[in-house]
Amino acid sequence: MKRILLLxxxxxxxxxxxxxxxxxxxxxxxxxxxxxxxxxNALCDPSDYDAVALYIASGELTRDQEKGITGYVRNGGGLLAVHTANAGLAQYADYIEMIGTEFIGHDPLGDFDVEVDPAFDDILPRMSRSFRVQDECYNMDIKTEAPLRWFQHGIWKLERQPLGYLRDYGKGRVFYTALGHDNRTFVHADFQDQLIKGLRYVCGMTDGSPVRIGLVGYGPLFGMGRHHSEQIAATRGFELGAVCDRDPARLEAAREEQGEDVPMFEDA
Known part of the structure; x- marks a missing residue:
């Protein structure tokens, strides 16, 4: 079990x-x-935790608090930063450089689409490619020279606004999402999904053994047997475990398309 501190x-x-x-x-x-x-003051020494999650805004940080959290992440701790964690704290240069961006404004709360880059599926697996939220579409200034790997953008006034990224900070990992204004986003399944996957990422957790899936029926219509097997193969963490079909001809087709290593059965 990974220990998490939420501030x-x-x-x-x-x-x-x-x-x-x-x-x-x-x-x-x-x-x-x-x-x-x-x-x-919990930021002064969070070394008992595997990751720190921040849902804070503005206020003050003492020098010990700022040194504590930046040193913790630099030495390998994980950081999950949400929404206003980059707002009103720009005077703390080391802290804001660790976060990577500074909030500078937003238009009124509204509905917009969020697009997730599939290139990040290896580290944020199986996240929805797009979803719609009612939230604030943040504008941010970059406050680090280190590369930020943007995994999501919001579509606002027909333009793509960067709204989430990953970055390395010393030996540690940082995940930031600009989403999360209020309960309308908190209850959104896709927002919750990215928080859990972001938390797993900053904790250095990886998927275990793949989930093995059996196809019952290798249908010929519209090539559905092949289509389903291709979708399984294209989904990170899944693999085709077996095929079952009462029709010997369909099993032979599956064997030709999937290879001899996939078990075939006539009776489930």
Whole structure:
């Protein structure tokens, strides 16, 4: 089990709502334990944790708090930063450079589409390629010379706005998403999915053995047998485990297309 520390601004909305959602999310994943605090002194030495999650905004950081969190990530700790974690804290140069960006503004809250780059499927596997949210589409300035690997963009006024990235910071990993204004986004399944996968990423967790899937029926119509097997092969973490069909001719077709290594059965 990975130990996670969540730091929020205060125990009132939207911070308390985020904490409640996040607690249920990580508990349901059965891979993490979570502590929640609004005491920024917890940043002075978070070395007991595998990752720190930040849903904070503005306020003050002491020098010990700033040195604590930046040193922690630089030495290999994971950091999951959400929405306003880059807002109102630009005076703390080391902190904001670690985050990588600074919030500079947004248009009014509205509905927009989010696009996720499939090139990141190896490290953020099986995320939705697109989804729609009601949120703030952030504008941000880049505050680091290190490369930011943008994994998602929002479509706002017909333009693509960068809204999420990964970066390395010393030996540590940083995941940032600009989504997360309030409960309308907190309850969104795709937002929750990226938080869990981002958390796994910054903790250095990888998928275990692939999920083996059996095809029952290798249908000839529209090439569905081949189509389904190709979709399995194209999905990271899945592999074709077996094919079952009562028609010997269809099993022979499956054997020709999938090879001798895939077990074939006439009776499930």
């Amino acid at each position: 929020i601004n205060a125990h009132n909305p939207p911070f308390s709502q985020f904490a409640s959602m996040f607690e249920g999310l990580v508990d349901g994943a059965s891979q993490f334990t979570l502590d929640v605090t609004d005491d920024r």
